[in-house]
Structure formats: structure tokens, C-alpha cells
Amino acid sequence: MQMQMIALGVDHERCEMLTRYGILSAWLLHLSLNSPRQTTGSEEEEFRYSARERTFEWLEKARPHLVQTREKQRLLRHPESYALLWTWVASLIGRMSQDGEIPPMASPTYGRIIEIVEMAYGSIREVRTLDLVKAPFVYVHTLAVLVHVNHILNAISFGLMMGMTTKAAMGKAENNLQNNLPQLLSSLLVQFCMSMVAPFLYLALLDVCVCLSQPFTYQDTKIPALQFLKALEDDVANAAVMADNTKWKKPRFKK
Secondary structure, three states: OHHHHHHHOOOHHHHHHHHHHHHHHHHHHHHHHOOOOOOOOOOHHHHHHHHHHHHHHHHHHHOOOOOOHHHHHHHOOOOOHHHHHHHHHHHHHHHHHHOOOOOOOOOHHHHHHHHHHHHHHHHHHHHHHHHHHOOOHHHHHHHHHHHHHHHHHHHHHHHHHHHHHHHHHOOOOOHHHHHOHHHHHHHHHHHHHHHHHHHHHHHHHHHHHHHHHOOOOOOOOOOOHHHHHHHHHHHHHHHHHHHHOOOOOOOOOOO
16 A cells, blocks of 8 residues: 555655554554453443553553544444544545545556555454454364363273283282283383373364464464564555655656
8 A cells, every 4th residue: 555655656644644544453453352352241332442442542552643532532432443444544545536646536556556455454354253253163172072082081091901900910810910910011001101192292282273273362372463563664664764765756646
């Protein structure tokens, strides 16, 4: 989007407003994914509003002056303001097209700009859906059942082998078992390894699956969205500086 505006020679104020809306949308999405989950009941609406207020308080602390007071008051009314911001972007693009700042609506260039807006909106919805739907949970639950059943079977098998070996070692078993005591001891060692090593591996796989199914919950496996946001802001700022320092005259779209 920023490259398109620079190539068309859009005013610095308009270009900065568009990039600010995009960065604001990314920040609101990041903060909403890390906010407490909503509750159910009569206090649900009040909880949602207070959660949105906390989100904007965190935004002011992390990124002050990114959102204006008037914009904040309007965005607080909607639970998914990070996605609705792109409605403002689309409306601003349409206004710029009517004012002659960018090519008209019937041009391919305008269609490409609107396509970028739609891609951004769709990507935000996909990220939010990934956090809410938990599609991999069916696999995680199945794996959890298999792991627990395997633990129970291993415990029963090892307990039986331990009892037979102990009975033979104490001399209370039949002659056949007492004669096979060395073989029972080796079998007990093998059973111990199978009953301990394999369950630990299964538990590790289960833990990994749970972390992958909840990429915004666990601190050790959380996506480094904050680093991505800072890198995005640096890229946008550097691109603006490079566009203002060229040896040639800046481009300008003429209606």
C-alpha cells in the first residue's frame, strides 16, 4: 500500500494516514489476541467493553499517539475494531480517487489498491479465526486419549512383570519361574525402558501439539508478534525516508 502511494505521488499527509491505520490495525490485533478471554452470562457485554478499554490503555503505553481521541471513541464501540479500520482505509481510497489524487475507480491501478485492502482485511480475519476456532483440537484430543491409554497399558504390563520377577526372586514362585530368574530380570529391564522412555516421548509430542494448537497462549511458544510489529514500523519509516531523498523529482499523478 505504501509503495503504491509513493509511486502515485500521494501527499505525505494522506500516505501517513494510510500507513498509520495499517499499523494501528496490527497493534490492536496483537493486543486483542493477548487480552483475557470473554466470559458468558449477563455481564458479557460489560466485560467486552472493559476489555476493549484495557486494550487501548495498553496501546497508549506501548505506542502513544498512534490513535487519535476521536478515532478511539469510535473504535471503542466495536469489538473487532482492528478489522473495521480497513473500512476507513477503503473509504479514504475512494475519496482520493474522486479527488483525483489516485487513478479513477475504473482503472486497474485502483483495483490493485482495493485488492491490497481486501487482502489485509482477509488476513486479519484468518488470524482471528485461528485463535477462536481451534481447528487442530480434534487431533490433540485424539492424541491425548492415545497417550493416556498407552500409559495405562504400560503400567499394567510393567506391574505384572514386576510381580512375577519379585515372586521368583523371593523364592515363592514355581520351579520354572525360579529357573528363569535371569531371563525375568532382563525382561524386567527391557519392560522398564519401554514403559518409561516411550511414554515420555508421547508426552513430549502431546505437549508440542497443545502448544501448536494455541499459538497465542503459551509464553514459550508464542509467536513473536511484537518483534514483527517493530520491524514493520521500521520498514515503513525507512521507506518514507528513502522516498523523500531521491535525486529526481517526486512523481505526481495527474488527473
